[in-house]
Amino acid sequence: xxxxxxxxxxxxxxxxxxxxxxxxxxxxxxxxxxxxxxxxxxxxxxxxxxxxxxxxxxxxxxxxxxxxxxxxxxxxxxxxxxxxxxxxxxxxxxxxxxxxxxxxxxxxxxxxxxxxxxxxxxxxxxxxxxxxxxxxxxxxxxxxxxxxxxxxxxxxxxxxxxxxxxxxxxxxxxxxxxxxxxxxxxxxxxxxxxxxxxxxxxxxxxxxxxxxxxxxxxxxxxxxxxxxxxxxxxxxxxxxxxxxxxxxxxxxxxxxxxxxxxxxxxxxxxxxxxxxxxxxxxxxxxxxxxxxxxxxxxxxxxxxxxxxxxxxxxxxxxxxxxxxxxxxxxxxxxxxxxxxxxxxxxxxxxxxxxxxxxxxxxxxxxxxxxxxxxxxxxxxxxxxxxxxxxxxxxxxxxxxxxxxxxxxxxxxxxxxxxxxxxxxxxxxxxxxxxxxxxxxxxxxxxxxxxxxxxxxxxxxxxxxxxxxxxxxxxxxxxxxxxxxxxxxxxxxxxxxxxxxxxxxxxxxxxxxxxxxxxxxxxxxxxxxxxxxxxxxxxxxxx
DNA sequence: CATTATGAGCCG
DNA sequence: TCGGCTCAT
Numbered sequence: 335x336x337x338x339x340x341x342x343x344x345x346x347x348x349x350x351x352x353x354x355x356x357x358x359x360x361x362x363x364x365x366x367x368x369x370x371x372x373x374x375x376x377x378x379x380x381x382x383x384x385x386x387x388x389x390x391x392x393x394x395x396x397x398x399x400x401x402x403x404x405x406x407x408x409x410x411x412x413x414x415x416x417x418x419x420x421x422x423x424x425x426x427x428x429x430x431x432x433x434x435x436x437x438x439x440x441x442x443x444x445x446x447x448x449x450x451x452x453x454x455x456x457x458x459x460x461x462x463x464x465x466x467x468x469x470x471x472x473x474x475x476x477x478x479x480x481x482x483x484x485x486x487x488x489x490x491x492x493x494x495x496x497x498x499x500x501x502x503x504x505x506x507x508x509x510x511x512x513x514x515x516x517x518x519x520x521x522x523x524x525x526x527x528x529x530x531x532x533x534x535x536x537x538x539x540x541x542x543x544x545x546x547x548x549x550x551x552x553x554x555x556x557x558x559x560x561x562x563x564x565x566x567x568x569x570x571x572x573x574x575x576x577x578x579x580x581x582x583x584x585x586x587x588x589x590x591x592x593x594x595x596x597x598x599x600x601x602x603x604x605x606x607x608x609x610x611x612x613x614x615x616x617x618x619x620x621x622x623x624x625x626x627x628x629x630x631x632x633x634x635x636x637x638x639x640x641x642x643x644x645x646x647x648x649x650x651x652x653x654x655x656x657x658x659x660x661x662x663x664x665x666x667x668x669x670x671x672x673x674x675x676x677x678x679x680x681x682x683x684x685x686x687x688x689x690x691x692x693x694x695x696x697x698x699x700x701x702x703x704x705x706x707x708x709x710x711x712x713x714x715x716x717x718x719x720x721x722x723x724x725x726x727x728x729x730x731x732x733x734x735x736x737x738x739x740x741x742x743x744x745x746x747x748x749x750x751x752x753x754x755x756x757x758x759x760x761x762x763x764x765x766x767x768x769x770x771x772x773x774x775x776x777x778x779x780x781x782x783x784x785x786x787x788x789x790x791x792x793x794x795x796x797x798x799x800x801x802x803x804x805x806x807x808x809x810x811x812x813x814x815x816x817x818x819x820x821x822x823x824x825x826x827x828x829x830x831x832x833x834x835x836x837x838x839x840x841x842x843x844x845x846x847x848x849x850x851x852x853x854x855x856x857x858x859x860x861x862x863x864x865x866x867x868x869x870x871x872x873x874x875x876x
Numbered sequence: 877c878a879t880t881a882t883g884a885g886c887c888g
Numbered sequence: 889t890c891g892g893c894t895c896a897t
Contacts, residue, residue, distance in 0.1 A: 335885080335886060335887085335893095335894065335895080336885085336886085337885090337886075377880055377881075378880085381878060382878080384880095385878085385879060385880060386879095387879095387880070387881080387897080388897090400879090400897075401879045401880090401897095402879090403878090403879090419880095419881095425880095425881085426880070426881065428881065428882075451883095451884090452882090452883070452884090452896080452897075453882080453883080453897090454897090455897095584895085584896080585894090585895065585896090586895095587895070587896075588894065588895055588896090589894075589895090590894085590895090621886085644882090644883070644884090645883085645884075646882090646883070646884085648881085648882060648883075649881075649882080650880090650881065650882080651880085651881085652878090652880065652881085654877075654878040654879095654880090655877035655878045656877065656878085657877095657878085658877090741881090741882095
């Protein structure tokens with residue numbers, strides 16, 4: 335299942351940053367009175383108090399766990415504050431948390447390549463920044479090292495209670511350390527700064543791991559939570575893996591991990607060292623076998639990919655147990671309700687028996703309502719076929735195989751920035767200049783649209799936007815943030831702004847820019863071959 | 877009967 | 889290119 339990649343030539347500095355019980359923090363920021371109280375976030379609450387999807391640290395002390403029912407959580411932690419996920423169109427709506435995640439990404443993406451790994455975690459490749467720091471202001475010349483850095487956990491560094499911070503300071507500044515450790519020390523300093531910036535600007539705490547590859551960074555970020563960071567020096571890798579239960583390793587939490595235990599008697603990752611590469615390949619295939627051989631040695635060459643946006647977007651709702659939709663009318667009604675405000679490239683339905691997935695591309699000119707009916711028609715047809723003529727009464731068939739889930743998704747995103755409006759920006763070779771122009775442009779009134787032929791088309795597209803409910807600001811698949819003002823959609827690519835340029839701006843302006851050109855939220859996507867919406871954004875710098 | 881809603885990625 | 893399956897939180 336995983337693919338094996340060798341470690342690249344030069345040592346890297348990779349960080350994995352993970353928000354602490356993120357949804358809970360989002361709710362606590364929204365309502366500060368919740369701070370310090372045992373808190374959890376639940377989806378729905380009519381059935382047994384809803385399902386917990388995030389649990390704060392105060393509540394964890396009581397044994398409250400994710401996936402627990404609200405009622406159960408209340409039983410073992412009577413004072414727990416259960417906050418419900420917002421509901422939109424009859425389903426849990428996670429956009430609040432997605433947007434909060436984007437706030438964090440915008441800060442974390444400023445010091446190196448950044449890969450948004452999920453709604454609340456990112457990988458960073460800080461190699462260049464660390465090399466830079468090492469050559470210009472290495473830790474040993476720093477007069478003062480920030481408290482947050484000193485609170486780092488350095489694996490393998492033997493420390494005693496109150497001397498911990500002094501030992502960390504010494505480790506950071508050790509001039510006899512090898513190049514790799516020095517780089518990690520710089521990485522730790524950079525990550526601590528980033529984490530403080532995240533806290534200052536978003537009020538969210540996070541934890542981080544700093545290591546030479548993604549796998550170890552990910553492992554480390556989970557070792558000391560919340561609001562702490564952990565460094566994995568090269569020299570400590572062997573011991574770390576020797577006693578690490580295989581199930582703790584990413585990708586080994588499921589069947590593969592169980593197989594290692596049951597079939598090979600491997601309990602800790604280090605136990606894998608006894609097996610030859612060939613042996614592992616015999617058991618699990620070339621790719622997985624090699625991957626296992628590598629990870630047992632702490633080798634993991636996966637690159638941090640420059641991607642601030644999700645690759646696909648989906649949404650869905652399940653109708654569990656007795657809530658399964660047993661009539662065609664209720665099914666149709668739910669699908670229409672569900673589709674309102676969404677452009678699915680495909681819509682899938684599943685029932686009690688077989689899984690039924692229809693790929694029904696939807697273009698921007700389609701009538702969402704009629705498309706919803708088509709989806710339902712297909713579902714009914716499917717059920718008829720699947721029922722093997724046990725009954726020719728469609729409603730009976732439907733009752734026997736009720737609808738249990740509705741979902742839709744868009745994927746295979748494609749950059750749709752292609753337009754003559756690019757000419758407008760091409761005269762500018764500075765992204766800041768471009769940005770100013772964009773700002774000025776955005777405040778022009780409609781009259782000036784005559785000089786931009788594409789605006790007419792654009793206006794149509796916005797109407798379509800309205801119809802399908804995509805009128806909020808958005809990001810295209812390359813991380814360009816776009817905002818609609820006065821009939822225009824303007825965008826700017828945060829990645830292309832020279833950070834030093836931004837830093838020189840007055841704080842107020844910086845704030846304005848950040849608020850305006852907010853970081854990626856959800857991609858503005860189009861299905862390959864059938865463009866749904868067009869957006870414009872400035873050309874790349876350079 | 878009710879661990880949801882979303883994601884990513886590999887394989888054939 | 890797509891459906892199926894695995895894994896994660």
